[in-house]
Amino acid sequence: MSTPFYVSPQQAMADRAEYARKGIARGRSLVVLQYADGIVFVGENPSRALHKFSEIYDRIGFAAAGKYNEYENLRIGGVRYADLRGYTYDRDDVTARGLANVYAQTLGTIFSSAGEKPYEVELVVAEVGPTADGDQIYRLPHDGSIVDEHGSVAVGGNSEGISTFLDQQHRDGMTLAEVLKLAVQALSRDTNGGEREIPAERLEVAVLDRTRPQQRKFKRVVGRQLARLLEADGAASTPTDAPSDTEETEASGDSDE
Amino acid sequence: MEANPRTTGRLPAAFLTPGSASFMDFLSAHSPEILPGNRVLPPVQGAIEAPHGTTIVAVTFEGGVILAGDRRATMGNMIAQRDIEKVFPADEYSAVGIAGTAGLAVEMVKLFQLELEHFEKVEGAQLSFEGKANRLSTMIRGNLAMAMQGLAVVPLFVGWDVDRGKGRIFSYDVTGGRSEEHGYAATGSGSLFARGAMKKLFREGLTEEQAITLVIQALYDAADDDSATGGPDVARKIYPLVNIMSDEGFRRVTEEESSQVARSIIERRLEQPDGPRAELL
Numbered sequence: 406m407s408t409p410f411y412v413s414p415q416q417a418m419a420d421r422a423e424y425a426r427k428g429i430a431r432g433r434s435l436v437v438l439q440y441a442d443g444i445v446f447v448g449e450n451p452s453r454a455l456h457k458f459s460e461i462y463d464r465i466g467f468a469a470a471g472k473y474n475e476y477e478n479l480r481i482g483g484v485r486y487a488d489l490r491g492y493t494y495d496r497d498d499v500t501a502r503g504l505a506n507v508y509a510q511t512l513g514t515i516f517s518s519a520g521e522k523p524y525e526v527e528l529v530v531a532e533v534g535p536t537a538d539g540d541q542i543y544r545l546p547h548d549g550s551i552v553d554e555h556g557s558v559a560v561g562g563n564s565e566g567i568s569t570f571l572d573q574q575h576r577d578g579m580t581l582a583e584v585l586k587l588a589v590q591a592l593s594r595d596t597n598g599g600e601r602e603i604p605a606e607r608l609e610v611a612v613l614d615r616t617r618p619q620q621r622k623f624k625r626v627v628g629r630q631l632a633r634l635l636e637a638d639g640a641a642s643t644p645t646d647a648p649s650d651t652e653e654t655e656a657s658g659d660s661d662e
Numbered sequence: 663m664e665a666n667p668r669t670t671g672r673l674p675a676a677f678l679t680p681g682s683a684s685f686m687d688f689l690s691a692h693s694p695e696i697l698p699g700n701r702v703l704p705p706v707q708g709a710i711e712a713p714h715g716t717t718i719v720a721v722t723f724e725g726g727v728i729l730a731g732d733r734r735a736t737m738g739n740m741i742a743q744r745d746i747e748k749v750f751p752a753d754e755y756s757a758v759g760i761a762g763t764a765g766l767a768v769e770m771v772k773l774f775q776l777e778l779e780h781f782e783k784v785e786g787a788q789l790s791f792e793g794k795a796n797r798l799s800t801m802i803r804g805n806l807a808m809a810m811q812g813l814a815v816v817p818l819f820v821g822w823d824v825d826r827g828k829g830r831i832f833s834y835d836v837t838g839g840r841s842e843e844h845g846y847a848a849t850g851s852g853s854l855f856a857r858g859a860m861k862k863l864f865r866e867g868l869t870e871e872q873a874i875t876l877v878i879q880a881l882y883d884a885a886d887d888d889s890a891t892g893g894p895d896v897a898r899k900i901y902p903l904v905n906i907m908s909d910e911g912f913r914r915v916t917e918e919e920s921s922q923v924a925r926s927i928i929e930r931r932l933e934q935p936d937g938p939r940a941e942l943l
Contacts, residue, residue, distance in 0.1 A: 460783050482677040484783045485688050492685075492776055493696070510671035511678075621779075 421516060421523045425547035428525025429471040434561035435529075435609075436591055437468055437554075438575060439540055440584040443533045443614045443622065447588035448561075450609035458611040460623035462487040462499045464533050466613045470561030471526035471547075479508065479528065496620070501532030505543040505551055513549020523547055527560040533613035533622050537577065559591070567591045582637040585610065589635070605632055685780035686773070686801075698769055699804030709812035713742035715767060717852035717884045717891040718749065718759035720820045720831045721860060722845055723873035726908030727829025729757045729820040730877040732852070732885060733900050734892030735764050744892065745900050751912045753778045756794060756821025757905045761850030763813040770801055770815055777801075791823040795832045795840055803838030816849050822907040829907060852884030852891035859883035862940040870906065874915060878902055878923050879937055894924035 412420075435448030435457055446458040446468050458468045461483050469476035483504055491499045508528055516523045528545040544552040544560060557575040559567035570591050579587070589608065593600050610626040617624065626634065676692040686697065694700050713735040720729045731748040734741060742764075749759040750771045758774060760767035777797055781789050789797070798819050805815055819832040819840075831843040846864050848856040859880040868876065878894070881902050885893030894901050901924050904915040931937060 454786075456786065459786070478678050478680060479673075481680065481784055482673045484780065485677045485685075485692075486673065488685055488776055488780050488783075489689070489692070492772070507671065507673055511673045514670045514672040 417519075418517075422548060425516070425523040425525050429527050429547060429560075430562050432470045432472075432561050434559055434563050434567055434592060435468055435470055436557060436559045436567060436571065436588050437529045437531055437542055438557045438571070438584050438588055439537065439542070439555075439577070440581050441537070441578050442581065442616050443612055444531045444540055444542065445581060445584055445588070445613075445626075446529075446531075446609075446611045447585065447592065448609050449592055449603050449607055451607055457609055458625075460621065461504065461530070462491065463496055463620050464613065464622050465499065465501050465504060466531050466533075466611065466623050468529040468531070468560070469526055470564075472524070475524045476526045476528065479511065479524075479526065482511070483508065483530075501530050501541045501543060505530045505545060508545050509549045509551045511549075512545060512547060516548045527564075529554075529558060529560060531613060533615045535615065563594070566594060570594060581612070582634045585634050605635055683781045683784040684797075685777050686797075688780075697804070698766065698773070698801075699807075703807060703811060706811060711737055712813065713737045713746075713764040714890070715746060715748045715761050715764045715850065717848065717850040717856055717881060717888065718761050718818050719848045719853075719856045719860065719877050719880045719884075720759070720818050720843070720846065721864060721868070721873050721876055721880075722829040722831065723868040723870055725829075726822060726870065726873075726906055727820050727831060728870075728873050728877055728904060728906050729759050729818065730881060730902050730904040731759050732881050732892045732902055733895070734890065736890045739889075741892075744895065744898065747903060749903050749905050750775070751905065751914075752794065752819070752821070753782070753788070754911045755788075755824060755907055756791070756819065757907060757912060758798065758817050758819050759849075760815060760817045761853070762815040762817075763808075766805065766808060766813055767815045767817070770805065770817075774798055774801060788824070790825065791821060791830060794821070795819050798832075799834065799838045799840045801838075802834055802836070806837060809836040818847055818849050820907065822909060822911075824909070827909070848880070848884075850891070852881075852888035855887045856880040856884040859937070863938065870908075874904055874906075874920070875923055875927070877904060878920065878927055882924075882927055882931070883937060894921075894928065896925065896928065 433449045437446050448457045450457050459480055461467045467480055467483060486507055487499045512524060515521050524547055527547060530543045532541045534540045542554040542558055544554050544558050557571040574587055589603060593603055610631055612624055612626055613622045614624060689697050715735050716732060718731045729749050733745050735743040735746040749757055752758045752775055758771055814836045816836060817834055823830050831847045832840050833843050833847045834840050846860040863876050882893055885891040901920040904920050906913045
């Protein structure tokens, strides 16, 4: 019988972190940004059906980079957590902070338990507030830590480069069209400094729009509305016509499905 | 509800089990005691006194469907509440109106709304109209033990079927049996009178305004002959709740609009107390 090699705990953790990070880096990056009327999620996704962004609850959205089956599981877990909490207490008692905590505990436990392979995912949980000051964005890396982000956040493959770029370019109070163009610009940057074109049909875009009259603020931006926003001149598109844009395409978005 | 206070705080296995898009299935795996159907009732003699909701009516018109309810809840021969809300939006395109034990009915509607929303979020698509109607059937069936003790809940489920492009009405019995109604339907203590009124007033191709008038007329007739149904209360400004579903989604008629219709009906009935007359032949 052979004696197992001694591996120091530091080394074991470093190996697991390395494993998770490599897995996440294989996926494409996505960005989450604040704009005047809420929070927008933008990512490159060739699939129309397998979403990276989704609705968790009235004001809470979810974004994930990494391995699909793992984050899909976490997403459904989050929807169940939020719905159960809202049913037991009240819809107002479901918060992004609470959800981020549960995700952090889940990811942290899986990361440090020797019996399980670490999840190769990085999550973003965002909540849109009644005003921009009330917006919350949490980034949850693979190891169960929580980072409270402001303005913009990028996760996935080339997230460091993209974050730096966004930190420099993003301002508070930008319109949806402006912020969308900035996001596409950021996502088009390659690791080696080059740029490539991302066509509109490969973009997945969703918003948490605080001006939406419905209780549920999450909405996917697709088809004609997305094309119009990408074409719109940043200066020409004022915040006031953004909500009417959103409403107008809602019907067409539904009929597309 | 905390995820799991006993262990590390991570999401318990039931939360991360893939497969079901039903919130009720999840509840029965994770915390079955919350589900209304799983409650054990002590044996009681006679009926339990609790507020009961009364009359709900529904009618289809050209391009949509209307669900309306009076505002009274009764407990025995007492009026328990004058302004109760008994018709609720279930989702963007459908609504549910309930007659029967008010407390249980409100809980059932809350769970039903959540069931539809949960499915939509998990699957990324809406349930079919039939699928929604069947889920409600299952929930009513789960309440059968309560119904046998006098705490029945009997809803009407109404909505715009996006796939077929028409308004549809489903009625239920206490055992969860459902049947599709054509044109109009009513449930609750005043339903006999309301149905009689609608039978004489309904015809194909009504406009939205005519249909609103029709349901308020029917509720007026129900209140006329059934003591548990409340008519329009002009003094307190309490009017029937009228919900409209069309391809534009769910809309609740404003109080101003329904009060206008109710007032003009009352005006006409001052001269003709039994309401509009139908042809004899």
